[in-house]
Amino acid sequence: MPDTTTVSESTSATPAFPMARTCPYALPEGYTDLRGKEAPLQRVTLFDGTGAWVVSGHAEARKLLADSRLSSDKLNPGFPAISVAEKAHRPFRTITELDPPEHDTHRRMLIPAFTARRIQEMRPLVQKIVDDCLDAIIEKGPSVDLVAEFAVHVPSMVICHLLDIPYEDHEFFQAMTRKITQERGTLDEAGIKQVLGETWGYLDRRVTELENEPEQGLLSLLATERVASGTLEHHDLVAMALVLLVAAQETTSSTLGSGIVTLLEHPGQLARLQADPALWPNAVEELLRFTSVADMGTRRAAKEDIEIGGVVIRAGEGVIIPNLLVNRDPKVFADPDTFDVGRSARTHLAFGHGVHNCIGQNMSRLVLEVGFQSLFTRLPGLRLAVAAEELEMSPAGGVQTLTALPVAW
Amino acid sequence: MDVSVDQSLCQGAAQCVRSAPQIFDQDDDGLVVLLRQPGSPAERAAAHVAAVLCPAGVITSGGPA
Numbered sequence: 001m002p003d004t005t006t007v008s009e010s011t012s013a014t015p016a017f018p019m020a021r022t023c024p025y026a027l028p029e030g031y032t033d034l035r036g037k038e039a040p041l042q043r044v045t046l047f048d049g050t051g052a053w054v055v056s057g058h059a060e061a062r063k064l065l066a067d068s069r070l071s072s073d074k075l076n077p078g079f080p081a082i083s084v085a086e087k088a089h090r091p092f093r094t095i096t097e098l099d100p101p102e103h104d105t106h107r108r109m110l111i112p113a114f115t116a117r118r119i120q121e122m123r124p125l126v127q128k129i130v131d132d133c134l135d136a137i138i139e140k141g142p143s144v145d146l147v148a149e150f151a152v153h154v155p156s157m158v159i160c161h162l163l164d165i166p167y168e169d170h171e172f173f174q175a176m177t178r179k180i181t182q183e184r185g186t187l188d189e190a191g192i193k194q195v196l197g198e199t200w201g202y203l204d205r206r207v208t209e210l211e212n213e214p215e216q217g218l219l220s221l222l223a224t225e226r227v228a229s230g231t232l233e234h235h236d237l238v239a240m241a242l243v244l245l246v247a248a249q250e251t252t253s254s255t256l257g258s259g260i261v262t263l264l265e266h267p268g269q270l271a272r273l274q275a276d277p278a279l280w281p282n283a284v285e286e287l288l289r290f291t292s293v294a295d296m297g298t299r300r301a302a303k304e305d306i307e308i309g310g311v312v313i314r315a316g317e318g319v320i321i322p323n324l325l326v327n328r329d330p331k332v333f334a335d336p337d338t339f340d341v342g343r344s345a346r347t348h349l350a351f352g353h354g355v356h357n358c359i360g361q362n363m364s365r366l367v368l369e370v371g372f373q374s375l376f377t378r379l380p381g382l383r384l385a386v387a388a389e390e391l392e393m394s395p396a397g398g399v400q401t402l403t404a405l406p407v408a409w
Numbered sequence: 410m411d412v413s414v415d416q417s418l419c420q421g422a423a424q425c426v427r428s429a430p431q432i433f434d435q436d437d438d439g440l441v442v443l444l445r446q447p448g449s450p451a452e453r454a455a456a457h458v459a460a461v462l463c464p465a466g467v468i469t470s471g472g473p474a
Contacts, residue, residue: 066466104420111421111439116430119423346462357422357464 017044017054017320018082018185018296020396023388024258025265025290027337031056031325040309044320052080052318053311058329058349060309061298061321065354070300070319071099072356078301080318082397083185085192092200092235094243096297100355106240109226110359113162113218119362122158126366129157130374138378143385143408151256151405152249154371158363159248163241164210164217172202173245181250184296185397203241207234218244244360252364254293254401256371261391261405262290262339263376264384269341270376280373283341284365287372289348290339292324293400298352323350324400379409410471412456414443424462429455433468441467 019028027035034042040057055061064070073079074086074097081087095106112118137149144150152174160167176199179187187195207219211227211234214220219241226232263270273279298321306313313319327348328336334343351358358364376382384391385406392403412432414425419440425433432452434442447453453471460470 066464107420108438108440112437113439114421114423115435115439116423116426117435346458351422351464353464355420355465357420359421362423362427 014043014045014051017046017052018322018396021295021324021393021400024261024391024393024400024402025339027324027328031322031328035325035328039311041311041313041319046080046318047083048081050080050318052320053313054325055309055319055321056325056329057309058326058332058347061326061349062353063308064300064306064319064321065298065349065352065356067306067354068100069302069304069306071303072097072103072300073099076301076303078316078318080299080301080320082296083187084189085184085187088189088192090196092239092242094239096243096247096356103355106232106236107355107359109222109232110218110240110244113221114359114363116362119366122162122363123366123370125161126154126158126370127374130154130370133157134374134378141409143406146260146405146407147253147257147402148404150371150375151253151260151402154256155249155252155367158252158367159245162217162248162363163244164215164219165206165241165245169202173199174249176202177246177249180246181399182394182401183398186395199242199246200238203245204238207238207241247358248360248363250399250401251294251358252360252367254399255288255291255364255368257402257405258291258293258400259287259368259372260375260382260407261384261388261402262287263372264382264407265388266339269339272341273373274376274380277373277377279341280369281365282343282345284368284372285345285348286339286341286343287368288350288365289327289333289345291400292322292327292348292350294350294352295322295324295400296320296397297399298323298349298356321349323348323352381409382407383409410469411446412443412460412471413469414441414467415469416440416442416467418465418467420465420467422464424464425459425468428459428462432456433459 019030035056040060041053044054156170179195210220211223214224300319302313304315330336351361385408394401421439447456457470460468
């Protein structure tokens with residue numbers, strides 16, 4: 001069987017992808033190998049034996065993410081799926097999977113809720129949420145799991161406020177978003193269908209409630225201004241709610257957890273921040289670069305042949321642009337594996353690039369800045385309660401997150 | 410070369426407003442608005458940073474100085 005021979009030859013020559021992280025911020029060994037190759041695009045082998053391109057160059061990543069010849073549509077047969085679950089049929093599509101012009105129509109409905117001004121107006125609310133959360137932690141202390149007690153809760157409370165989702169439902173939706181993102185690479189087809197079905201059902205009911213009795217947040221606004229006027233289908237609003245909930249919850253909570261460990265493991269950098277709090281916004285950019293939790297969020301399928309970095313991506317081939325890898329390109333970030341809160345890191349691609357860049361990025365920056373700064377101000381003696389080597393990361397393929405973060409003070 | 414923006418491409422990431430609030434703003438729809446041309450070298454540099462950081466290639470800038 002010549003086909004089988006071809007596949008086995010290609011798999012033996014190219015590394016398997018995705019690759020697991022064992023530390024919140026250190027590159028998996030396989031990433032170091034990919035980065036060490038001369039060409040900024042390399043072939044890898046996916047779970048089903050098919051191949052895809054992995055991009056390690058920051059410049060190439062920027063070009064490709066802004067290239068309309070690449071599609072985000074998972075229905076495209078060349079899209080690089082990383083598990084059986086991702087290939088399972090779904091009765092809806094979210095904005096992250098739509099290409100322009102359909103993407104742009106939906107994105108423009110969301111943009112007004114995420115302007116720089118609107119986000120700044122939320123600062124007192126975010127500060128209050130963080131302060132209340134820290135009060136509870138200090139009351140409960142002097143040792144807690146900061147993933148469960150802080151990193152997961154703070155983003156949830158902000159999202160509930162933004163979207164009109166009742167906070168009393170947090171245990172349910174936190175469990176759902178965790179499965180959808182962290183277990184993306186390991187759930188089977190029935191597992192992903194069940195979790196997406198339950199989440200969809202919940203949000204479908206919630207959006208219906210808000211269509212009938214609107215409240216103050218974004219889902220109510222879209223229900224009254226868009227669904228009521230016929231410019232957005234109810235179904236599409238539920239899909240928007242799903243992607244906003246999942247993306248906001250998991251990426252922000254993962255970055256909070258991984259960022260705390262990064263700071264604790266680099267006490268000299270933390271001391272710089274304690275001495276000069278004006279450095280925090282810059283430190284947040286460096287933490288985003290250094291932890292790059294949404295590592296597999298940027299994947300595409302080529303619609304046409306694309307010449308780049310000395311190779312040709314053929315129409316129909318898959319392209320993976322791991323944020324962690326491109327954010328450690330030494331051509332752009334000197335000494336890239338060094339954590340330096342004073343460096344200029346703003347060109348990192350942790351929020352992606354091109355039309356699909358993260359719409360919640362400034363909300364995320366706000367939550368991270370207030371969260372980190374308040375935590376280390378209130379608990380200056382914070383330390384890990386276990387050896388750093390004992391901390392566990394979620395499985396490869398999903399948003400990369402700590403499963404727990406035991407600390408003491 | 411003057412700074413220019415193509416609002417039709419804007420995706421509302423607000424990197425321009427964060428980088429150079431004296432040069433760029435967002436309208437009621439959250440889309441980029443060019444307030445005025447940069448004057449000082451510092452403003453030109455800030456506008457250039459905004460152009461580099463804009464994820465949607467909305468801003469054309471003549472360079473840092």
